Amino acid sequence: MMDQKTANDSLQAGTGFMMNLTDAIRKLSSRGYCENLVPRFDHLECRSGEIKLYPEDFVVEEMIRFENSSDPDDQSILYLVRSPSKGLRGLYVESYGLYHDDLSDEMQKHLRSYHRAH
Secondary structure (H helix, E strand, O other): OOOHHHHHHHHHHOOOOOOOHHHHHHHHHHOOOOEEOEEOOOOEEEOOOOEEEOHHHOEEEEEEEEEOOOOOOOEEEEEEEEEOOOOEEEEEEEEOOOOOOOOOHHHHHHHOHHHHHO
16 A cells, blocks of 8 residues: 555656546545536636636646546546635546537636646
8 A cells, every 4th residue: 555645746746656536636625625616618616606716816726637548538637726815725627638628718728827837
């Protein structure tokens, strides 16, 4: 069995042992990323639409790719999102490939701003 530090390092490195999406969500929820963010065309929302996050309302703190070589349909990106103005942290899961969510160009650019910043 792998110790917690090794599992964390492997998850962040994206090589070797990789947690599955469900395990990663469980782990990140315990770190305070509790909101399930749902994509809408020009924003993300949670709490049944009560809270809406437009690009200016949040930052992407981290992005983790999941690729299942045995099932090409099981590929996704997990975004760790923080909104200082709303005082929340949440997770947005985006599938990639044929099942990409329909997001505005501004939303797609903002989500991928993590790549440019890191």
